[in-house]
Amino acid sequence: MQEPSDFGLEDVFAAQTRIKGTVNNTPLIPSPFMSRAAGAEFLMKMELMQPIGAFKLRGAVSAVMALPGDVTGVTCCSTGNHGRGVAFAAKRRGIKAVVCMSSLVPQAKVDGIRALGAEVRIVGTSQDEAMAESQRLCDAEGLVEISPFDDPHVIAGQGTIGLEMLAQRPDLRTLLVPLSGGGLAAGVAVAAKGINPDVRIVGVSMDRGAAMHASIRAGHPVEVAEYLSLADSLGGGIGRENRLSFPLCRDLLDQTVLVTEEEIRDALQVMFFEDRIVAEGACVVGQAAVLAGKLGALEGPIGTIITGRNLDMSLFLDVISGKDVQLGDYLLKGKRYGS
Numbered sequence: 510m511q512e513p514s515d516f517g518l519e520d521v522f523a524a525q526t527r528i529k530g531t532v533n534n535t536p537l538i539p540s541p542f543m544s545r546a547a548g549a550e551f552l553m554k555m556e557l558m559q560p561i562g563a564f565k566l567r568g569a570v571s572a573v574m575a576l577p578g579d580v581t582g583v584t585c586c587s588t589g590n591h592g593r594g595v596a597f598a599a600k601r602r603g604i605k606a607v608v609c610m611s612s613l614v615p616q617a618k619v620d621g622i623r624a625l626g627a628e629v630r631i632v633g634t635s636q637d638e639a640m641a642e643s644q645r646l647c648d649a650e651g652l653v654e655i656s657p658f659d660d661p662h663v664i665a666g667q668g669t670i671g672l673e674m675l676a677q678r679p680d681l682r683t684l685l686v687p688l689s690g691g692g693l694a695a696g697v698a699v700a701a702k703g704i705n706p707d708v709r710i711v712g713v714s715m716d717r718g719a720a721m722h723a724s725i726r727a728g729h730p731v732e733v734a735e736y737l738s739l740a741d742s743l744g745g746g747i748g749r750e751n752r753l754s755f756p757l758c759r760d761l762l763d764q765t766v767l768v769t770e771e772e773i774r775d776a777l778q779v780m781f782f783e784d785r786i787v788a789e790g791a792c793v794v795g796q797a798a799v800l801a802g803k804l805g806a807l808e809g810p811i812g813t814i815i816t817g818r819n820l821d822m823s824l825f826l827d828v829i830s831g832k833d834v835q836l837g838d839y840l841l842k843g844k845r846y847g848s
């Protein structure tokens with residue numbers, strides 16, 4: 510695998526060429542409410558408008574299009590947006606996609622991935638068993654596993670968001686990036702800082718189960734407990750053997766910040782009632798950090814990424830209407846917007 514030190518802006522430009530025609534160049538739109546709250550122009554990159562409803566299509570298409578011509582299929586274990594991206598990308602290229610998941614995955618997620626043309630293989634009752642099956646498929650059937658974040662082509666694909674944002678608004682000074690495995694933040698940081706080294710990049714995660722934040726603090730990849738969160742797409746670890754997204758995030762992020770479930774709830778309500786956007790909890794962690802006063806005065810214009818819209822609508826409606834919601838053993842109290 511590529512070393513972090515030789516991964517750079519030219520890799521992101523190469524990905525931009527590979528994904529052209531499959532991935533949308535999405536709008537960057539202002540939020541008047543957030544601009545007033547932040548005291549600087551606040552812009553949102555609308556990645557929920559990708560064909561699969563999330564930015565992960567960029568990394569998946571970048572990786573699948575970079576495979577050698579003799580590869581007949583790909584595999585992954587993601588039940589979320591990465592699984593959708595890999596399914597869509599494989600279909601585009603005309604190769605097979607097998608998405609492995611445990612029998613505990615909700616039927617709606619299984620159906621969503623199947624509808625995109627992937628074969629779903631249900632194995633065991635844990636993510637570990639699904640991962641073992643994915644590995645077996647690589648060995649036995651010659652499929653290639655696509656990592657959701659720790660792969661140079663995936664990171665380069667996500668980085669094309671940074672290229673587009675800086676092309677749309679060369680004056681951007683601060684980027685607030687939702688942070689989980691760090692493929693998005695690493696790619697965007699390489700791209701944005703490659704174009705303008707003065708751009709400040711802030712990674713934002715939920716405070717319960719923030720693996721990259723904890724790993725940067727520790728100086729090496731660490732495992733953290735997992736919790737249910739309104740920002741469910743930000744859950745999961747970064748991998749003990751992380752090669753690329755960890756060192757890139759460690760070296761390129763100016764800051765990482767954590768937000769609470771209450772702060773995510775408030776920001777989801779702002780995005781709904783003020784910006785009139787329906788999107789995942791993972792999208793508003795940047796707004797949540799600004800609204801909670803966790804970032805101090807930021808230099809503008811500020812950009813953030815509305816990363817996806819593949820959400821649980823009944824949970825969303827409860828949050829928006831001010832009902833209590835149960836997140837595992839955590840009770841998130843409801844709050845009516847404006848009260």
Ligand SMILES: *Cc1c(COP(=O)(O)O)cnc(C)c1O
Nearest residue numbers: 590689690691692693742816817
């Ligand atoms: C995957 C994902 C993220 C985080 O991306 P990483 O590369 O894992 O840091 C944020 N938002 C959504 C909607 C996602 O699917």
